Amino acid sequence: MVGIREIARLAGVSTATVSKVLNNYSEVSDATKERIIKIVEEVGYIPDSSARALSSKRTWLIGIVYSEHLNIGLEHNYFSGVLEAFKTEVESLGYDVVFISGKDIGYLKRCQVRNVDGVFVVTADMMDTGLTELFDSKIKCVTTDVLYKSIPLVYANNFQGSLLAIRHLHELGHKRIAHIAGPASTIAGKERLDGYIEGLRECGIEYDPSLVIEALEYDSASGYTCMKQFLQLPNPPTAVYAMCDLTALGVVHAINEHGLKVGEDISVVGFDDIELVSHTHPALTTIKQDSKTIGRTLAQILHSSINNNKVETKTLIETKLIVRQSTAPVK
Amino acid sequence: MVGIREIARLAGVSTATVSKVLNNYSEVSDATKERIIKIVEEVGYIPDSSARALSSKRTWLIGIVYSEHLNIGLEHNYFSGVLEAFKTEVESLGYDVVFISGKDIGYLKRCQVRNVDGVFVVTADMMDTGLTELFDSKIKCVTTDVLYKSIPLVYANNFQGSLLAIRHLHELGHKRIAHIAGPASTIAGKERLDGYIEGLRECGIEYDPSLVIEALEYDSASGYTCMKQFLQLPNPPTAVYAMCDLTALGVVHAINEHGLKVGEDISVVGFDDIELVSHTHPALTTIKQDSKTIGRTLAQILHSSINNNKVETKTLIETKLIVRQSTAPVK
DNA sequence: AATACTAACGAAAACGATTTCGTAGGAGGA
DNA sequence: TCCTCCTACGAAATCGTTTTCGTTAGTATT
Numbered sequence: 001m002v003g004i005r006e007i008a009r010l011a012g013v014s015t016a017t018v019s020k021v022l023n024n025y026s027e028v029s030d031a032t033k034e035r036i037i038k039i040v041e042e043v044g045y046i047p048d049s050s051a052r053a054l055s056s057k058r059t060w061l062i063g064i065v066y067s068e069h070l071n072i073g074l075e076h077n078y079f080s081g082v083l084e085a086f087k088t089e090v091e092s093l094g095y096d097v098v099f100i101s102g103k104d105i106g107y108l109k110r111c112q113v114r115n116v117d118g119v120f121v122v123t124a125d126m127m128d129t130g131l132t133e134l135f136d137s138k139i140k141c142v143t144t145d146v147l148y149k150s151i152p153l154v155y156a157n158n159f160q161g162s163l164l165a166i167r168h169l170h171e172l173g174h175k176r177i178a179h180i181a182g183p184a185s186t187i188a189g190k191e192r193l194d195g196y197i198e199g200l201r202e203c204g205i206e207y208d209p210s211l212v213i214e215a216l217e218y219d220s221a222s223g224y225t226c227m228k229q230f231l232q233l234p235n236p237p238t239a240v241y242a243m244c245d246l247t248a249l250g251v252v253h254a255i256n257e258h259g260l261k262v263g264e265d266i267s268v269v270g271f272d273d274i275e276l277v278s279h280t281h282p283a284l285t286t287i288k289q290d291s292k293t294i295g296r297t298l299a300q301i302l303h304s305s306i307n308n309n310k311v312e313t314k315t316l317i318e319t320k321l322i323v324r325q326s327t328a329p330v331k
Numbered sequence: 332m333v334g335i336r337e338i339a340r341l342a343g344v345s346t347a348t349v350s351k352v353l354n355n356y357s358e359v360s361d362a363t364k365e366r367i368i369k370i371v372e373e374v375g376y377i378p379d380s381s382a383r384a385l386s387s388k389r390t391w392l393i394g395i396v397y398s399e400h401l402n403i404g405l406e407h408n409y410f411s412g413v414l415e416a417f418k419t420e421v422e423s424l425g426y427d428v429v430f431i432s433g434k435d436i437g438y439l440k441r442c443q444v445r446n447v448d449g450v451f452v453v454t455a456d457m458m459d460t461g462l463t464e465l466f467d468s469k470i471k472c473v474t475t476d477v478l479y480k481s482i483p484l485v486y487a488n489n490f491q492g493s494l495l496a497i498r499h500l501h502e503l504g505h506k507r508i509a510h511i512a513g514p515a516s517t518i519a520g521k522e523r524l525d526g527y528i529e530g531l532r533e534c535g536i537e538y539d540p541s542l543v544i545e546a547l548e549y550d551s552a553s554g555y556t557c558m559k560q561f562l563q564l565p566n567p568p569t570a571v572y573a574m575c576d577l578t579a580l581g582v583v584h585a586i587n588e589h590g591l592k593v594g595e596d597i598s599v600v601g602f603d604d605i606e607l608v609s610h611t612h613p614a615l616t617t618i619k620q621d622s623k624t625i626g627r628t629l630a631q632i633l634h635s636s637i638n639n640n641k642v643e644t645k646t647l648i649e650t651k652l653i654v655r656q657s658t659a660p661v662k
Numbered sequence: 663a664a665t666a667c668t669a670a671c672g673a674a675a676a677c678g679a680t681t682t683c684g685t686a687g688g689a690g691g692a
Numbered sequence: 693t694c695c696t697c698c699t700a701c702g703a704a705a706t707c708g709t710t711t712t713c714g715t716t717a718g719t720a721t722t
Contacts (some may be wrong), residue, residue, distance in 0.1 A: 001678095003677095003678055003679080004678065004679060004680095005678080005679095013701075013702080014701070014702045014703075015678090015679075015680090015702090016680080016681080016682095016701075016702060016703080016704095017700085017701060017702075018679095019679070019680055019681085020680090020681095020701090022679095023680085027699070027700065027701080028700070028701080029699080029700060029701090032700085032701085046440060046443050046444055047444065047678085047679070048385070048444075048446065048677085048678055048679065049381075049444050049445055049446065049679095050380075050381045050382075050384035050385040050390065050446060050677085050678080050679085051381075051385050051677070051678035051679035051680085051707090052678080052679055052680075053381035053679090053707095054379070054381040054382050054385055054677090054678080054679070054680090054706090054707045054708065054709085055678080055679050055680040055681075055706070055707050056679080056680055056681085056707090057680095057707080059381065061429070077408075080411065087430060087432075091430075091432045091434060092434075096429055096430065096431075096432075096441075096445060097429065097430045098392070098427055098428065098429040098430075099418060099422075099427065099428045099429075100427075101418075101422045101427075103422060103423075109377055110427075112377050113377055113378065113379075113380050114380055114427060115379065115380065115381060219606070220606075220607055220610035221610060223610075224610055246607070249607065249610060249611065250610050252612060253610050253611060253612040253614075256612035257612060275550070275551075276551055276577065276580065276607075279551035279552060279554075279555055279580060279581050279584050280580065280584060280611075281583060281584040281587035281588060282587075283584075332708095334707095334708055334709085335708065335709065335710095336708080336709095344671075344672080345671070345672045345673075346672090346708090346709075346710090347671075347672060347673080347674095347710080347711075347712095348670085348671060348672075350709065350710055350711085351671090351710090351711095353709095354710085358669070358670065358671080359669095359670070359671080360669080360670060360671090363670080363671085378708085378709075379707085379708055379709070380709095381707085381708080381709090382677090382707070382708035382709040382710085383708080383709055383710075384677095384709090385676095385677045385678065385679085385707090385708080385709070385710090386676070386677045386708085386709050386710040386711075387677090387709075387710055387711085388677085388710095
C-alpha cells in the first residue's frame with residue numbers, strides 16, 4: 001500500500017506539502033500542487049482514513065440510529081425513503097454512513113468508539129434513556145419525527161396533511177370520519193390527530209371520540225383490527241383516515257372482508273404515499289410526504305451543524321393530497 | 332478523552348499490558364487483568380477505533396454494497412429483511428456496518444479508503460465493472476442472488492420454491508399457469524423460471540411460452556402491466572405465479588380492475604412472503620424465503636472468511652409454501 | 663547447583679496521516 | 693541598503709493504539 005511518504009518522495013517534497021494539497025490548503029504553489037495531484041492519480045494513491053481520522057479528529061462518518069421499537073425499522077418504506085435520500089446527500093458531501101446499534105454499551109458509547117462526526121436518529125423511542133444520553137452529549141444530531149430539546153428536526157407538516165385529508169373527505173360529503181391515530185408517543189401520531197380534530201372543527205363536523213382509536217404500531221395489522229372495531233359500531237363511519245399507508249391497507253382489507261367496497265361504501269385515506277399504494281386495488285388516496293426533500297434537508301442541516309454553523313431547529317416540509325380511487329362521494 | 336496511557340498509569344502497568352487485556356491475550360496474570368478491567372470500567376474508557384485500526388489493520392467494519400439498478404433498493408422489503416438479519420448478526424460478532432457507495436471512485440477504492448474487513452454485496456448489476464473489480468480484489472465478499480466465480484453465495488432455493496408453487500396450483504386443478512419471470516440477468520429470475528418449467532413437466536402440463544413474460548423490475552408496476560397482457564389472451568391463464576410478492580400485488584390489482592376475483596376466477600401465488608401480503612385482501616398465497624436465516628448465514632460465512640477459514644461457496648436455504656386465500660380450486 | 667523453561671510484563675517502534683511552527687528567500691517600501 | 697512582510701515549503705511532534713522482542717524472576721529438571 002503506497003502511502004503519503006512515497007508520494008512526497010516521488011514529487012520531491014515533504015509529506016506536509018502533500019497533505020496540504022490533498023486537503024486543498026491555499027499555501028501551496030500551483031506548480032507543485034499540479035505535480036503532486038498528477039502523481040497521486042498515476043500511482044492510485046488512497047489515503048488511509050484511520051490515520052487521517054486519528055490525527056485530524058474527523059472521521060467523515062455519519063451514524064444512523066434506528067430504534068426498532070414500533071416495528072418501524074428498515075422495513076418501513078417511508079423511513080427507507082428518507083434514509084435513502086439522506087444517504088445520497090451526505091455521500092455527495094463526502095461522508096460515509098454507518099449503522100449505530102444500541103446493544104451492549106449504548107448509542108452514545110458506540111458513537112464515541114467510532115468517532116462519528118454526527119448522527120441521524122431516524123426513529124426513536126423516547127423512553128430509551130440511551131437515546132437521551134446521546135442527544136444530551138456533544139455529538140451533533142438531527143432527527144425526524146422526534147422532538148427533544150433543541151435537536152434539529154425536519155419532518156412533514158403532519159397537521160397540515162391531516163387538514164388536507166379532512167377537507168377532501170368533507171368536500172365529498174362525509175360527516176362521519178373516523179381516524180386511526182398513531183401511538184401518542186410519536187410526534188407524527190399526535191400531530192396528525194390534532195390536525196384531524198382541527199379539520200373537523202373547521203368543517204363544522206362534531207368530534208366523536210368513538211371514531212378515534214389509537215393504534216399500537218404503524219403497520220397493516222393495526223389498521224385491520226381497528227377497522228374491525230369501527231365496523232361493529234351501531235353507526236359506522238363512512239370514511240376513515242389512517243395515519244399511514246400500511247395501516248390504510250389493513251383498513252382496506254377489513255372493509256373488503258366485511259363485504260363492503262372501498263371507494264363506494266367507505267372512503268379511505270392514508271398517509272405517506274409509499275410506492276405500493278398506487279398499485280393496489282383500489283389505488284389509495286393519500287397524503288404524500290416528500291421523503292426525498294426531508295432526507296436531503298436533514299443531511300444539509302447535519303453537515304452545517306458539524307461545521308459549527310447555526311442551524312434551523314425545526315423545519316416543516318409541506319404535504320400534498322394525492323387523490324386516487326379509494327375516496328368517493330358519500331352514498 | 333482518557334486513553335490507554337492513563338489506564339496504564341492508574342493500574343501501574345505499561346500500555347502494552349492494558350492492550351493485551353483489552354484484546355484478551357493469554358499472557359497476563361489474572362490479578363492484573365482484573366485490576367485493569369475494573370479501572371477501565373470505572374473511568375469509562377473507550378478505545379479509539381481509528382488508532383486501533385491504524386496499528387492493527389482491522390477496522391471491524393463491514394461494507395454494504397447496494398446497487399440500485401433494478402429498483403430493488405433499500406425499499407424492497409425482502410432485501411431489507413436479509414440486511415436487517417445480517418446486520419444484527421455481524422453486530423453481535425463485533426462489527427459495525429457501513430454503506431459503500433459506488434459513486435466517483437468506485438466500490439473497490441471506497442472499500443480501500445474505509446479499510447473494511449469485508450463486504451456484503453446485497454444486490455448487484457453484473458454489468459457494473461466496478462463490482463467485478465471489487466469481487467476480483469483481495470477484499471472478502473459475500474453475496475446473495477449474485478453468482479460470480481467463487482464468491483460465497485447464500486440464497487433461497489428458488490428452484491425448489493417454484494416447484495412448491497406449481498405443485499400447489501396443480502393440486503388445485505390448474506392447467507393454464509402463467510409465470511411472470513424476473514429479469515434473466517438476475518439469478519433469482521432465472522432459477523424461478525427454471526423451477527416453473529420443471530414443475531410443469533413434473534405435473535405433466537405442457538409448457539406454453541405465451542404464458543411467460545419476463546418483467547423488467549421486481550415491482551408491482553411490472554405485475555400490473557404483465558397481467559394486463561395475460562388478460563388479453565384468447566385463452567387466459569387460470570393461475571399466475573409471480574416472481575415476487577410486490578409483483579403479485581400488481582397482478583391482483585390488474586385482475587380486480589378487469590372485474591374478476593382473485594382466489595375465485597384466477598389464483599395468484601407470489602414469492603418472498605413480505606409482512607404486508609398476509610394483510611391484503613385476499614391474503615396472498617406465497618413462497619416464503621427465510622430472510623432471517625439467509626442474512627444470519629451470510630454474516631457467519633463472511634466472518635469465517637475474514638478469519639481466513641475455508642467457507643462454503645454456495646448455500647441454499649429451503650423455501651416454504653404459505654397457503655392463503657389467493658389460491659383456490661380451478662372453476 | 664547449574665541449566666532450561668515459562669509466565670508476566672515493559673520499552674519502544676511502528677501504523678499513516680495532520681498540524682504547528684520555523685525558516686529561507688524574494689518582493690516591496692523607506 | 694536595510695527592514696519588513698509574504699509565500700512556499702519542511703522538520704518534527706502528535707494522534708492512540710498494537711505488536712514485537714527483550715528482560716526478569718520464578719519454577720522445574722537433571
